[in-house]
Amino acid sequence: MRTEKPRQSLAGLWNISFGFFGIQIGFALQNANMSRIFQTFGAKIDDLPWLWVAAPLTGLLVQPVIGHLSDRTWLGRLGRRRPYFLAGALLAAASLFAMPGASALLFAAVLLWVLDASLNVSMEPFRAFVGDMLRKDQHAAGYAMQTAFIGAGAVVGSIFPWALEHLGVSNAAPPGDIPDTVRFAFWFGGAALFLSVLWTVVTTREYDPAAMAAFDGPADAQDDAPTLATRSYAASLVWLAAGALVVWAVGQAGLEKEVYLLGALLIGYGLASAAAIGLARAGSPANMLSSIVGDFAGMPVLMKRLAVAQFFSWSALFIMWINTTPIVTQVFYAAADATDPRYQAGANWVDALFATYNGVAAVAALTLLPFLSARIGQARTHIVGLLCGAAGYASFFAMPDRHWLLLSEVGIGVAWASILAMPYAILASSLPQRKLGIYMGLFNVFVVVPQLLVATAMGSLMKAFFPGEPIWTMAFAAATLVLAAMAMLPVDRMMRRLR
Structure with a gap:
């Protein structure tokens, strides 16, 4: 017999999501400052996507694995999600403390990989944690609270170097060195991340496994192994062929070498799916590979449709995170390179811009999104949010000076709030409780795959069509958010049919 979860108070909602405040401080420091750190160590604009590729790659590998494991973990009083919060927070805090001590470009890139992997270990179970702890009629409120903490944490992380400069901390540094404003901000971020997750x-x-089983009702007896065991290897061969084609095209078309990574990932998934089918046919249903591949192939239809919008949404976001610093420093500060004092001033203004869109997101998550979703539905609210973001990116071309960019960030902030809240609120009520972790992890594949695509392909596109003019990446970002809004139309129709 199925029972309902207790209703959480405001304090309960706060406690469930407060750890995300610190996690997002870490992400914000990474997003706003890693291009700056890479350029400080001599990286060129065309090198930035390749250096950033570690971040989405680790998310792609880590999140489904952590989702799968957290669904099956129970460590006594720590439970099943919290062990991953804590372990990830410890590693991420250590990476943030170590980052300012990086002495070379390669060391900084390795630390970015460790930092992003650790943040993903903490972050992924938090998505499932909201679904675990809340009844269905509180899912929207839970993800809105989580988004508010994401926005607030990102404001703190983004603006901290700028605030330190105004408090008298030096924002200047010798060539090849990191300013004290960034150094102290990373140390503060490490402490704040660990304490908030704690x-x-x-x-x-x-809730213990018995209580979760009662909340979820009788378990679905369907197993992934029989489904995989009856599948042919045709789809695996298609993935392998697609990867081989990409690798061949790199040499033929003279694309940037990082595109090889995209081909390698396609080949890797083809091999993984073939191995999973082989294991299932051999009667080994309990292995992690077969479970993950089976769940990926058997995603609910609504999740697949949301994944398309998610793919385009995060393509736009990653374009912004990589390119805003070079855009602002070059176009609005006329700084030639990272050795120009105007470059450091422009990079700090980017921190303020990122703080603005995150602050707007925190407010919008608790005010605008609930107001709109109650009146026009969650899917249409998400469409409105995405179009606001597209307008924000497009407006970069019309702003006369750096101060007007704050207005651009308002539209981007509304989109950010919607991207963080609406898809997860839509999904949480439709996914089986026993697989919430793995499905949330797999859904985040459509967060990291577009980032990998941007990281591997954007450098080639910009070099071919707009060399040395990074502002044109904002046109790509605006267009992809429009595509994301269009992809939500089938989701809206499906949700209306299900009512």
């Missing part, structure tokens, strides 16, 4: 670990207690 708050959630200490103040919450997960």
Whole structure:
């Protein structure tokens, strides 16, 4: 017999999501400052996508694995999600403390990989944690609270170097060195991340497996192995062929070498799916590979349709994170390179811009999104948010000076709030509880795959069509958010049919 979860108070909602405040401080420091750190160590604009590729690649590999494991973990009083919060927070905090001590470009790139992997270990179970702890009629409120903490954490992380400069901390540094404003901000971020995640670990207690089974009702007896065992290897061969084609095209078309990574990933998934089918046919249904591949192939239809919008949304976001610093420093500060004092001033203004869109997102998550979703539905609210973001990116071409960019960030902030809240609120009520972790992890594949695509392909596109003019990446970002809004139309129709 199925029972309903207790209703959480405002304090309960706060405690469940507070850890995301610190996690997002870490992400914000990474997003706003890594291009700056890479350029400080001599990286060129065309090199930035390749250097950033570690971040989405680790997310692609880590999130489904952590989702699968957290669905099957129970460590006594720590539960099943909180062990991953805590372990990831420890590693991420250590990476943030170490980052300012990087002495070379390669060392900084390795630390980015470790930092992003650790943040993903903490972040992925938080998505499922909201679904675990809340009843369905509180899912929207839970993800809105989570988004508010994401926005607030990102404001703190983004603006901290700028604030330190105004408090008298030096923002200048010798060539090849990181300014004290960035150094102190990373140390602060490491402490804030660990303490906020520890708050959630200490103040919450997960439902035990028996209680979760009662909340979810009778388990679905369907297993992934029989489905995989009956599949042919045709789809695996298609993935392998697509990867081989990309690798061949790199040499033939003279594309940037990082595009090889895209081909390698396609080939890798083809091999993984073939191995999973082989294991299922051999009667080994309990292995992690077969479970993940089976769940990926058997995603609910609504999730597949949302994934398309998610793909385009995060393509636009990653374009912004990589290119805003070179755009602002070059176009609005006329700084030739990272050795120009105007470059450091422009990079700090980017911190303020990122703080603005995250602040707008925090407010919009608790005010505008609930207001719109109650009146026009969650899918249409997401469409409105995405179009606001497209307008924000496009407006970069019309702004007369750097101060007007704050207005651009308002539209981007509304889109950011919607991207963080609406798809997860739509999904949480439609996914089986026993697979919430793995499905949330797989859904985040459509967060990281577009980032990998941008990281591997954007450098080639810009070099071919707009060499040395990074502002044109904002046109790509605006167009992809329009495509994301169009992809939400089938989701809206499906949700209306299901009512």
